[in-house]
Amino acid sequence: MHLYIHVPFCARRCSYCDFAIAVRREVPSASYVDTVLAEWRMWREREGGPSADTLATLYLGGGTPSLLAPDEMDRLVGTILKDAPLLDGAEVTLEANPDDVTGERAGDWVRLGINRVSLGAQSFSPAALRWMHRGHRPEQVERAVTHLRGAGIEDVSLDLIYGLPRDIARDWEDDLSRALALDPTHLSLYGLTVEAHTPLAKWVGRGRVRPAADEVHAVEFLAAHGILETAGFDHYEVSNACRPGYRARHNSAYWRRADYIGLGPSAHSAWGRHRQWNVRQWEAYRREVVAGGGRQPVAGAEDLTAREVRLEEVYLGLRTSDGVPGGHIQESVSGRWRAAGWAEVGLERVRLTPEGWLRLDALVGEVAEPELN
Ligand code: SF4
Structure with missing residues (x-):
């Protein structure tokens, strides 16, 4: 089985983000882990549907999973892996913000079995990071990679965003070369889109920001493809490239239509032709799990033809x-x-x-x- 856990908390909302997140200064880690483990027990006790006795991949995504209190992350991952041990060679990924990575935390993550970290770098331009409302500085990405490698995590992926408005002081090719200088095993490249109900959508609506033209997206996408291929990367999915042997196995399972279970608010699950998705907002999800009397916190489901x-x-x-x-x-x-x-x-x-x-x-x-x- 492939298991995804959605950790919805973020310190602030990035200007372009429309994900199901909950902005919290203090993350309710204990309450979150209690709730997700209650949902996990529902899956274990469920009759019919997929079984999760062993895991080929585990992915903690968000939101910002690296904001969870260390002891609560231990409890979450430790309990799940006791119930459903990892298969030999399993991939265990944690999404992290660069400013959350310290040597000590990286060591904790390794002890938990995490062997892959996806860092939300996005850009190495201070102006672009400020415009995106990101909370880190470029040098913190470099420091985070050093901490991860020092703790023994070889498999490090960096997220980068292209297609930013032209008037932001940002050089896409320079960002790519600074990312490659950190010797990542994997890069995820996302074109900026203006999603409804985001700060960016408001700025665009008021005429304060003019989104980049489609041609800018195309030029930057093709430039990235060329630069990464020259650097020996395998551009194996529209938004993802890796060193040979480092394809993201969890995401590859989605693209192969393998079965997976998702825990947490807004998480999706799929097996065979069946799809279902959880209640989107954290508080509503928590209430549903607590008051549901063992009923899964599902907001919708369908069976594909x-x-x-x-x-x-x-x-x-x-x-x-x-x-x-x-x-x-x-x-x-x-x-x-x-x-x-x-x-x-x-x-x-x-x-x-x-x-x-x-x-x-x-x-x-x-x-x-x-x-x-
Ligand atoms: S850190 Fe990620 S999930 Fe959180 S607001 Fe920013 S883009 Fe969205």
Whole structure:
């Protein structure tokens, strides 16, 4: 089983973020861990559905999991791993903000079994970090990586954001080269989007910020692809690149449509054709678990039709450099993509090129249309 745990707390809301988070100066770590472990017991006692006797991957994401009090993180991870031990070679990832990483905490995380850390670096430009409302300074990313490596965590991923408005003092290629200088095993690259109900959306609405044009996104995405390939990275998914052998196994399970369980507010779970998702907000989720009398804190569920499964396979497969089986896409469509330079069409598989990834949603729409009509 692949297990995801959503830790919703953040010290502040970043300007672009629309995730299910709870901004807290004091994180209610004990109450959070009690609630998530209660949800975990519901999964263990549930009849039917996926079983979680052993774990191939465990991912603590957020929010900011590195804000949890150390003893409570011990209790959370320790209890779960006692119930469901890790398989040999399992991947255990923690998302962390750079300013939360100290030598001592990194040592604690290693003792808990965490062997991969994803750091929210985002940029090495002080002006860009301030604009994003991030709480760290560029040198704290460098220090965090040193602490992690000193504690024995080799597998370190850095998140970076591209496509920032032009008037922010930020040099994307300089950010990439500073990230590569830290010798990460993995990089996640996200294009900035203006999501509703975020501070950024308000700034845009009032005319204070002009989002970067689509061409800026395209230029920066393709520049990153070239720079990372030259540096020996494998750009294996539209937003992810790694040193050979360091693909993110937890996220790869999502793209393969493997079964997974999600714990915590807003977490999704999926097995076979079934999908379900938890109540989104922390307090509502907690109340649901406490008052539910053993009922899972589920906000919604669906069972995909065979056609929806096929579309999901196409969408997820085309996100990756492994692509999809040729039979999933009409030859007339894949032939047109190849002619335009958007896909490589082999005997067995169709894979999008970086130019194709830039139009991923539109291309998937072309596959979907004939089927949906
Ligand atoms: S740290 Fe991450 S989850 Fe928290 S507000 Fe910032 S972007 Fe959102």
